[in-house]
Amino acid sequence: MTAAAQDTGRLADWLSARSDDQLAALLQLRPDLGVPVPGTMDVLAARAGQRPSVVRSADDLDTVALTVLEALALLDAVHRPVSRAQVHELLDRRATPAAVDEALDQLIDRALAWGDDTVEVVAAAPDALPWPVGASFEPATGPDEAEIRAALAELDEPARTLLDRLATSSPIGRTRDAAPGTPADRPVQQLLARSLLTWLDEQTVALPQQVGQVLRNEPVTDPDSLIAPVATPERHRIADVDGVAAGEVLELLRHCVETVAALGRAPAPTLRAGGLGVRELRRIGKVAGLPEDRMSLLVELLAGANLIGCGQPEPGPERNPGGTGPDDYWAPTAAADVWLAAPAAARWGTLAQAWLELPRRPWLVGMRDVNDKPIAALSDEIRTAAAPRDRRTVLKLLAEFDPGAEVSAETLARIIAWRRPRRRHRFTPAMVAATLAEASALGVLGRGALSTPGRALLTGTDAEAAMASALPQPVDYVLVQADLTIVAPGPLVPELADRIAAVADVESAGAATVYRIGEASVRRALDGGASATELHALFGTHSRTPVPQALTYLIDDVARRHGRLRAGIAGAFLRCDDPAVLAEVLNAPVAEALALRALAPTVAVAQAPLAEVLTQLREAGFAPAGEDSSGTIIDLRPTGARVATRRQRPQLRLPTEPSPAQIAGIVRELRAGDRAAKTRHGTDVRPDGSRAVGAAAVALLQLAVRTKQAVRIAYVDAHGAATQRIVEPVRVGGGQLDAFDPATEAVRHFTLHRILSVSLVE
Template structure:
């Protein structure tokens, strides 16, 4: 019995099966197909088949290869033939389950005795499905086993190597095909017998028929039925360990912001962050180059740092978004970075590697951009989330092997490396600890950043309100400090070592820094007196008093411009003028006034007040301050992150209804049609009402094109009941429901009759 084409088979599926297909292969639904014929064309395209096959596990791919080897893309094949190719040791139920998976994805269709696949399945699987070469017509009907039995051992060994490896081999013996009696080498003899095929002067190929015979009862080779086992370990401190890593990450991130706020890093000519800047970051943040690159990528992905994009010397520096981030709670700071990493369309692990031209791949450069990266991260975290809570993998390599079995065609040549990079990065973020996913990691994966922040807050230790001051002028914070206390201690002391207990050191420079920020000596004494659980050493009090006694004796101020005049009387007249107040002019010498405002603004206002000042340069010569023209502000580069969401259940129902309507429309004969012009009109509305009333009187059907509230244009076959009040009410024949359609959303209507 011949198999139905894919189009007819899809038309025979119910609405739930079509919705399941569109959910499993969302590329088929964007944009929504007009009818089932369009859906079938998309489902059979090479790009879509390749994309769907990337999600298949090793065994299901073997079954798909068996269908291709059996030429199911040319003629239907029975399930028994497919099972025989997979191997007699494979249970029939496993083959049936794999076929059902392929049928659910529309990669295969038909009944057990009549299975077909799309021709694109052969192209998507490569030139040699299951490692078998192309068939040779010359070997049809030949008893290959008998021919092989007569071959010399050297010839059989050569054929066996090609049968169990790649079917293609390179050899100089293929330069010329000679008769069997003149053949001297195994390759020449096998070419003469037709047991090898010559592809060019240096390439031979093993015919499929020979390969199948040599493989015996395993025509597809060794088929791995189940995924490889993993050694699992149970841990009780996963969340606490992850929270510790998260706090350390935040400390380093804040340090990076501080460094680039003071001294931004240069942007390379080709884009990205230079090797020297990466090493400087690694040194300052007490991490390695890979850790420094990851931090830079995280802050960049979160929009907290950006390329200044100036024409002369662009730099990496914090953005305005970093200030609210710095004052946020630790759990929300963490959630911002974790969410940015999860959706980052880049691979930080590539930083420091070399491309095909031996060029070093720089962090923050476009060379690290990989749009599939978010999906790969979610796949790795999803595999860990499938394990019981607190259960971790013993080795990243074992997890890589499992994921390779689940989707061998995904990830490309970096497939296993991406798994290792993802685990290392997730561990640094506190999403994974001890090889297990944390509660915060599960929440981020399933519910988003808000729930992840709550889970991380429960895992983080409670902030403490005290420190321990030591006699050697060190201050120990036995845990994360309250935000205000952390700011105060960080202002008066420098971090000496970080970890679960942070050690600060008070120095003359750090005390001076606190005084520069506006703190007084009494403020510092009060801080240590009230917040230290240990007695304040006398040496610390002496240090604070000594620095405070010398602090501020020499004063400096900020001035953007100055006015000088050899005539003190004229300068006094300027200082007494009402304009001086708005210009914030202040006398610092009998002949000098200073202002915090730009010089151009000062001169303009003084000229309006009747004075005649002139501008001078550093050499005392008069300079022209007139503007040179308009300037455009530099804009930061825009980034696109994230992946499109799959269609919702409601949207899937709409798409399936549109498919049915399109099929119905294709099978009908159209009669009189009314199309509404852009913007509509009285004549259009009258004609539409007349057509709809005619259909009601005749108890007929109409095909309407309308635009829904989301702006999506669809078709519906409707049996109208009533029209009035600006609404058409009728039965939607595609899903047998009664609906109302606003007349102003109907763009055309046609009387139809069923064919």
């Protein structure tokens, strides 16, 4: 028997002696060990020692636990048992005995180490260390972070290139320039002189860990220190935090509505490689009045919530002559209409939940990829399965502090790097700062602290109700000013907001929105079917200030001219009670563009569609109104393009953690298989090689039914996993064995052609 097999056997014996609760805890900490269900403890032990599983389990260990694992490796616990006293002695003055014992228990609970008074570790455990074995036990020498950064600023290009290569590959480099007597102007000698490299021998140098962390923009940590970083948060009143978060949410919702409207008016073509081009992103941002980085976040949120999608919009954009153009466009989906009609808190909840589960990193948009090209929004380059977990890691750490606590991104990154050293390369200060910025833009944070709705979102409670309480209550009134501006002192109720938006343009938005009324906006409301009487009633009913005469005159003046010239559907037709007005239109340059022809002094027809007739006449300075066959003014404003709601692309998901009931079932199956493997039994009767079980095996099962004797069967389940079970046969027939399984205390059904062997239990 090989040494590896002996180690696996000792680990299997130790696992067999563990209680069911301890095995369940192991499978909870390392769920990959239970997929597929291990047939025996030997199989479980072999899986527990496999390098990929060991490294994956070590991702959740903190600096103390990994240092204890390093101490066990130094004491050669891979090949022989090591006493706890030896570990305590090696880590004396660096960690308290209680901290060392707690770390040992963490390793034992994960089966990375096993034993009681003496401890052994699996052979692959040293490979899980994020630093070389023994590095944290060497005396701390070399420059600190500030000195490293100062030294890096003095380097020439060859020396910096050499350091960057070591930082992104192996930290050990072989070179002849490390030999004594090499000229001091060589890059390696420059770096050695500045302590940016460590001399190992005449042909080998090493990159110190802290230097590599600075070069990779990681939090600078010291594995020699076993004391967790301490944060000193800045305190804010939770009412102020929620107030700031609510203000950000109002801005977010307004910007999302404007983005949906912009894409509805002019869908954005997709890039050939997928995603949304920088030019289109800037175009949408210009229409909505938003910067490019803000737009990238908005489109990622809207796409993640399935409010915009990629496809063929209806109505479709005009194509170039010859029918060429993109195959797909980014445009709002039908779900956007439902979202737009929902209350503000519900709309926020849709966006916030989509962001929390988004398997993408929006903050990477606009950065340069490996080919030095800008990363496009909605492209696959920023798609990663780890994004939701990393996002929750940052927010959960912030949630550990008292409500209203603001902690800097640098401090959070340093704490995460200490708690999860193997993951520190992902939690750079830049990444944490970008995550906090996105959370602030969504109202999950306010003043840098976790808001009440954000905390509810993170814990899975009623976040929408919390946001509804934080948002200012909608008001049903406005303040009309003498300069023809309208002030909404808070968010308006939906019906009033729609009516005000139809007759006025937003001049500035915020906690109090300011609208401005002009001739064009009044005409827009009249085009939508409103009458002058209805507009007077709107302001007379909902204004808390007297309606200025200037507004009354403006509405009456526009209404007096509006609709004197009317267009209808022929290709389109024009009619006007005043022949002079129609004659003016027919003599204008626009008449030739629309191919207008007079049928009577008060009627003319056009070859162009009605919408085009109205648009060009308005651009020429006229004020036509559309009407239907009964003469009623109709609203011909475009509703915006929409794409069909597609089945969303499956998200990249991490393996699902098993439930307690599933883990309990795995433990029962494991115990049953282990018991079957160790139980004394007669000679195995195997099938004869045909599809059905051989006659001898069936006869043995029938004998066990008659004598009520237990049998051991080797069985291959539907997933191809081979297991052994001790069962009590109840019935054999119809190609199936029905047997009572003591492990599950239930009758199970086994397909006969999947049974590999049968033997009576002695």
